[in-house]
């Protein structure tokens with residue numbers, strides 16, 4: 001498609017200059033970056049608007065089935081470059097800017113990075129939106145318009161400090177407020193029986209949607225992400241102080257994941273969950289009704305995807321509307337609700353499987369709670385009818401409500417038509433261990449869809465150099481069909497291509513080194529191995545094992561000449577945010593920074609070893625980090641990482657994985673073979689066995705392995721002069737006396753894996769070959785593949801939109 005404003009360099013320049021004048025009364029030479037950004041955004045949005053309208057018209061004409069992806073998080077990253085590229089106009093703008101002496105990068109970097117997510121789960125949702133639009137699948141996101149996203153991280157004296165992320169302070173150029181489509185969301189009150197159930201809420205909160213366009217890749221498709229904002233309802237609550245009501249509103253769309261360790265935090269979280277699920281469901285049903293005049297065919301036209309348990313209330317909310325407002329009988333409403341919902345599980349960590357105390361949910365959502373009770377009661381009858389013997393324990397395990405808590409995952413599995421895990425291993429663990437009982441009951445519901453990442457953002461946009469090498473060697477089919485990356489295998493032994501890959505890596509390493517110097521004043525050597533672990537800070541991800549290994553290296557480098565001579569210089573790079581209330585994780589950040597300070601300032605080792613903790617790791621930072629890695633650290637305790645997606649981004653950019661057989665690492669391993677990955681450590685079934693047998697005594701490892709003992713002692717013996725001797729006592733104690741994630745048990749294997757990687761890297765040709773194989777095999781990890789699997793196996797939707805259809 002041709003976008004009028006962007007049809008030529010001259011046309012764009014003219015429009016841009018005129019708009020700058022009319023909007024800001026300023027000429028281009030004197031304009032600020034903010035003004036340029038806003039005007040460019042507006043011009044793009046105007047063209048997007050036309051495609052948006054066209055997409056809607058197609059939806060009205062074709063009436064296809066639509067996906068509604070409900071997620072508490074969407075970690076979108078910046079949209080400007082995405083939109084420029086997906087619209088195919090980036091070159092025009094770039095050249096026009098260059099002619100006028102302006103820097104497009106600077107303007108792109110002005111965009112705030114909306115941090116509406118914590119990590120992998122939120123980023124996955126963003127990748128899936130990109131793929132749905134690019135494939136022509138009608139797919140819409142639903143979330144909350146959090147005024148503050150995930151905190152901005154500051155490192156002060158080695159400690160993490162959290163600062164509010166006020167991403168909306170200067171407005172958000174992409175969003176469109178849809179006042180007319182606001183919904184009132186009911187809370188509290190009671191249910192009256194008057195021939196039928198009538199819910200009498202005590203208060204309403206108005207949900208106003210802000211739509212953000214999701215632009216498909218050069219296909220004219222524009223889907224949307226609907227962010228719901230909390231505002232006062234016209235039906236003002238009678239018995240509430242205005243300030244109290246106002247404060248409640250502010251909090252609902254105030255923060256992403258507020259502290260839920262307190263009773264108050266829990267309530268707020270539940271209010272948020274109902275807020276956006278109810279608003280989303282109502283808006284879809286309203287549109288459906290106006291199009292078809294009935295909700296009887298709802299499940300033929302819509303699928304509501306429940307991304308982890310946070311949006312589970314989609315289920316009782318659908319039931320409520322179908323029963324109470326549509327007057328359907330239970331069986332009919334239930335059949336529709338089941339067919340129209342699907343659930344993805346993203347973790348087996350039990351603390352993340354949500355459980356709501358009845359004492360919170362019942363008063364807040366009395367009718368919804370009644371319906372959950374009824375679903376549970378009927379499920380109980382189903383069990384009694386279907387289990388041959390009375391199996392009380394089984395029934396207790398699968399019940400939705402037990403001991404006065406509502407188990408949201410159980411509600412999802414009982415109700416939804418599909419349950420899926422996010423990598424093969426993870427799905428097997430769900431089927432055979434975590435959700436074994438349910439798998440026995442409903443084997444047909446269980447599916448696997450291994451996660452994916454959009455190669456448009458994580459290859460085309462972040463790594464132009466690699467994209468050019470690929471275009472020169474295999475043509476540009478891979479842009480639309482990521483599986484074509486496989487053709488690159490043919491170049492694994494080609495010396496020219498190998499050289500180009502190494503040169504590409506170096507450019508990307510220099511770019512990261514510059515950013516780190518610019519931000520933190522630390523110089524790192526782009527000719528050292530960049531060994532990178534970036535992800536949320538969590539014990540199971542074992543950043544701590546990485547840190548202990550660096551302590552080991554430091555000691556060796558200082559004391560063992562032969563070792564030093566054999567050692568290829570390394571730069572260890574970490575990026576991670578720890579949840580504000582996660583004390584232990586914050587200690588690990590302090591430890592990494594303490595090690596960094598000591599190691600980086602030691603002239604004996606500084607040519608060999610550098611450690612960097614990058615501040616405020618987020619999507620935009622990841623765009624620079626992913627392409628620059630030689631080694632990708634994916635070292636979680638086997639069985640604990642559901643999939644991982646950083647592992648895929650690194651691989652696609654030519655890094656070699658050093659990792660455990662966990663999550664999607666298993667599939668990376670299968671694809672590239674033993675030669676092109678460094679696998680170590682306990683396997684998932686070993687971890688499960690040891691856990692079950694309760695036979696692990698980390699203290700014994702400490703007593704027996706003297707080398708490791710020395711390192712651990714350094715945590716508490718004053719080795720780090722800059723901190724109090726007790727600073728890391730808790731880390732020491734946890735490792736030596738509990739070690740729930742088997743750090744000590746895997747330490748030795750990890751050390752050997754690193755030694756192997758060190759040797760591998762010395763053979764640069766061999767390394768380049770491995771990188772090529774990793775890149776070539778990464779095509780299956782495109783989110784296009786993942787989304788097509790969802791479309792075929794779970795959603796039953798077709799890619800009907802787009803100019804090429």
Ligand code: NBG
Nearest residue numbers: 120121346347641642643644645
């Ligand atoms: C995370 C898992 C990751 C996985 C992402 C996306 C949660 C609850 N889970 O392993 O820890 O890659 O989800 O599926 O954030």
